[in-house]
Amino acid sequence: MSKFMTLNGNQTIGEATRQVDPDVIAAYPITPSTAIVETIAKFKADGLITGEFVCPESEHSAMSLCIGAASAGGRVMTATASQGLALMWEMLYIAAGLRLPIVAAIVNRSLSAPINIHGDHSDTMGARDSGWVQIYSENSQEAYDNFIQAFRIAEHLDVRTPVLVGLDGFIISHSMEVIRVEDDAEVKKFIGEYKSVYPLLDSKLKMTVGPIDFTDYYFEHKRNQIEGIENAPPVIEEVGKEFGKKFGREYGFFEEYRLDDAELCIVVMSSAAGTCKDAIDEMRSEGKRVGLLKPRVFRPFPHQRIAEVLIKMKAVAVLDRSSSPGAFGAPLFTEIRSALYDYEERPKIANYVYGLGGRDIKIEHFKDITSDLEKIVETGKVEKIYSYINLRE
Amino acid sequence: MRKESWKELTIGTINLDAGNSVKNLTGTWRSGKKPQFIEEKCIHCFFCWLYCPHFAIEVDGDKVKGINYDYCTGCGICSVECPPKDKAIIMVKEEIKLFEEKAR
Numbered sequence: 001m002s003k004f005m006t007l008n009g010n011q012t013i014g015e016a017t018r019q020v021d022p023d024v025i026a027a028y029p030i031t032p033s034t035a036i037v038e039t040i041a042k043f044k045a046d047g048l049i050t051g052e053f054v055c056p057e058s059e060h061s062a063m064s065l066c067i068g069a070a071s072a073g074g075r076v077m078t079a080t081a082s083q084g085l086a087l088m089w090e091m092l093y094i095a096a097g098l099r100l101p102i103v104a105a106i107v108n109r110s111l112s113a114p115i116n117i118h119g120d121h122s123d124t125m126g127a128r129d130s131g132w133v134q135i136y137s138e139n140s141q142e143a144y145d146n147f148i149q150a151f152r153i154a155e156h157l158d159v160r161t162p163v164l165v166g167l168d169g170f171i172i173s174h175s176m177e178v179i180r181v182e183d184d185a186e187v188k189k190f191i192g193e194y195k196s197v198y199p200l201l202d203s204k205l206k207m208t209v210g211p212i213d214f215t216d217y218y219f220e221h222k223r224n225q226i227e228g229i230e231n232a233p234p235v236i237e238e239v240g241k242e243f244g245k246k247f248g249r250e251y252g253f254f255e256e257y258r259l260d261d262a263e264l265c266i267v268v269m270s271s272a273a274g275t276c277k278d279a280i281d282e283m284r285s286e287g288k289r290v291g292l293l294k295p296r297v298f299r300p301f302p303h304q305r306i307a308e309v310l311i312k313m314k315a316v317a318v319l320d321r322s323s324s325p326g327a328f329g330a331p332l333f334t335e336i337r338s339a340l341y342d343y344e345e346r347p348k349i350a351n352y353v354y355g356l357g358g359r360d361i362k363i364e365h366f367k368d369i370t371s372d373l374e375k376i377v378e379t380g381k382v383e384k385i386y387s388y389i390n391l392r393e
Numbered sequence: 394m395r396k397e398s399w400k401e402l403t404i405g406t407i408n409l410d411a412g413n414s415v416k417n418l419t420g421t422w423r424s425g426k427k428p429q430f431i432e433e434k435c436i437h438c439f440f441c442w443l444y445c446p447h448f449a450i451e452v453d454g455d456k457v458k459g460i461n462y463d464y465c466t467g468c469g470i471c472s473v474e475c476p477p478k479d480k481a482i483i484m485v486k487e488e489i490k491l492f493e494e495k496a497r
Contacts, residue, residue, distance in 0.1 A: 099405035160404060198407045206411040213406070216396060221406050223399035 002182045002247070009172035012140040012179055013079060013105045014039025016147045018048050019187040022103075023074030026054045026065035030084040031117045032169040033107035037079060051075075059084035063091035063102075070100035071209050073199025075151065077102065081169060082109035085123045089130070095162045096131025097221070098210055099228055101154035101194075102162040104132075105147055108270070108321075109169040110357045118358020119169035121270070124298075125322040125331045131225060133163040133232055134299040136269045138255075140177040143167040145249055146296075148182075151191045152239045158231040160197075168271040170358065182247050190246055229300050236297055253302035255294040256309060258284060262291035264373040265310060265347075267336060268319040269295050272354070272361050279366030290370050295332065303339035310340060313347040315373040319389075321355045329386055348376045354389040365389050419447050423467035427487040430459045435481035441471035457481075 007015060013036045017025065025044075029037040037055070044053040052069075056062050059080050070076045080088065085106055095102050111122040124134055133153060137143040143165060150163040167173060182190075198205060213221055237252065244250025257277055259265060268276050273294040283290050293309060295302075310316050318337075320330030328334055333351035340346040352369060354361045369389070376382050403409055435457050442450040442457065449465035451458045460471075460482075472482045 097406060198403070198405070198409075205409070208408040208411055210406055211408050220397065220399040220402055224402045224404060227399075228404065 002180055002186070004178050005181045006176055006178050007140060007181075008035070008174050008176050009140045009143055009167050010035035010107065010174070011039050012144045012177075013147055013167070014043065015181055016144050016187075017077060018043045019182075019184050020075070020077070020148065020151060020191060021049055021188075022051050022077045024052045024054070024066070024069035024076045025049070025078065026056060026062045026069065026076070027078045027080065028056060028059045028062045028084060030059070030081050032109055032119070032173045033079050033081040033084070033105070035173070036105060036107070040079075059087040060091060063088040063095065066102045066104075067091060067095050067098065067100060070095070070102050070196075071098065071199075072201045073196035075155070075194040076100070077104065079105040079107070081107040082111055082117075082123045085127060086111060089127065092127055092130040092132060092162075094210070096229075097225055099160040099225065100162060101151075101160055103147070103150045103154055104162065104164040105143070106164050106166050107169045107173045108166050114357075116357040117169070119171050119173075119271070119321075120356050120358065121166070121321040122323075122356070124164060124166050125324070127164070128299060128331060131161065131229060132299065133159075133161055133229060133236075133297070134166065135163065135297055136166045136295065137168075137172065138270055138273050138294065140167070140172055140175070141179045141249070142296075143172060144179055144181070145243060145247070145251065148187055148191060149236075149239050149243055149251065151194070153232060153235055155194050156232075156235045156239075157197070159228050159235050161225075161228040161232065166270065171271040180247075186246070190243070232300050233302065251296065253295070253297045253305055254309075255292075255296065257292035257294065259291035259293060259309065262289050263314045263377070264288070264290040264370060265293055265313045265316045266290065266319065266366060266369060267293045267295065267310075267316060267332065269298070269332065270321070272319065272321065275361060275363060276366050279363040279370075282363065283367060283370055288370060288374075290373070298332070298335075301335050301339075303335065306336060307339040307343060310336065311343045311346055315348045315350075315376045317350050317352055317369045317373055319352045319354055319361075319369075321353075323353050323356065333386075348380070348382050350376065350382050350384065351386045352389050353386070359390055361389060418463050419466050420449075420461075420463045423462075423465065423487060425487060425489050426467045426469065426484045427462065427465065428460055428467070428469065428471050428482045429485045430457070431481050431483065432459075434477055434479055436477055438476055440474045440476060441482055444470050444474045446470065
């Protein structure tokens with residue numbers, strides 16, 4: 001039977017890991033994801049996890065170990081944050097290139113320098129071209145639900161691609177919330193048995209994994225890899241619906257909040273979307289026709305689905321919790337602006353970078369952004385395409 | 394040799410044809426020079442066989458027999474390592490061919 005538990009985000013991932021009970025868990029603790037590894041270690045010591053738990057000497061080794069274990073044929077997971085994900089960087093590409101369905105919980109945290117332990121999306125955005133599926137969570141409940149679904153998505157035969165689930169550092173990882181934890185047996189039934197297609201441990205298969213490719217094969221193998229993540233959308237949709245049917249919380253590519261009759265739209269991912277919903281409720285009571293679009297899946301990017309919603313708006317503000325120095329805009333913005341390019345009738349659009357290194361974003365900031373959007377609609381001009389929120393100028 | 398399209402490849406770079414590196418004719422890498430084996434000068438010390446990075450020295454029992462040009466990259470290590478003052482392996486000029494012409 002499902003039950004309510006008071007857990008923080010890290011403990012939630014630990015709890016989900018215990019229920020999934022992967023064959024191999026390899027992780028190195030790093031703030032703010034340390035408590036995930038700690039919770040798993042405790043479960044393992046208490047005999048509640050039967051899979052192998054390895055704590056190697058670094059995140060690079062942790063991901064290498066995941067790659068080895070997944071190649072061997074196991075169901076594998078890890079967890080990390082920030083510099084830890086950065087240290088995994090070269091191995092992330094190898095996991096994706098070898099089409100290994102590894103699942104990683106990433107507690108989103110800023111990157112050095114300056115050193116900072118708080119939440120922003122610089123870490124996973126830095127890995128956005130690594131070939132991993134990326135799913136972001138607004139709160140602990142979504143992190144739990146996304147993490148369980150991640151195994152189904154990663155392991156689907158059409159996909160066989162690693163999946164990372166992002167949850168905001170501290171805001172989610174360290175905040176206690178009451179979450180619904182589903183029944184162990186029901187979770188196991190939902191994710192099902194995992195069967196590797198080409199396990200290295202099968203001595204009857206004579207094969208090579210990860211051989212060198214010259215100029216005559218590398219390109220074809222890369223194209224073959226891309227097909228996996230391009231096959232993911234129908235699987236993500238199907239798994240999200242099935243999860244809804246079974247556990248009562250359905251998921252898609254993004255969430256629309258009070259968008260039906262909206263003229264103005266704020267696009268923001270993860271925990272800030274929660275604050276944005278409160279801001280929208282207040283502004284709605286003042287008669288402003290503003291709504292929220294909260295992307296959940298960032299890779300593969302649901303460009304057409306998002307564009308079809310946004311073209312109905314007059315003005316759109318895209319909020320990014322990371323920067324892309326020297327680029328035309330931050331990652332989410334460039335994706336969305338590009339997605340709108342093919343439509344003749346499209347909204348005016350502006351990019352706001354917020355919350356780097358855990359800087360707060362409050363209801364008043366969403367109200368300021370909405371005022372900007374109103375001005376853009378009034379004048380028909382976007383004066384500043386790119387600006388920063390809650391920054392001392 | 395026909396090369397597969399991306400759709401025909403096994404996922405995850407997996408190669409189910411283990412040992413197929415014999416099909417990779419590294420001899421196509423030679424660019425202008427190749428070793429020539431002079432049997433009467435050979436003392437059969439096997440240094441060339443030991444040092445060759447591509448196992449391109451052909452032997453029969455305790456005798457060196459010659460060079461397999463399908464795999465010899467023309468690196469010249471065998472010629473340098475050959476102990477006799479009057480070398481049993483010397484590097485000679487070879488016409489440079491395009492990759493496609495050399496590949497079978």
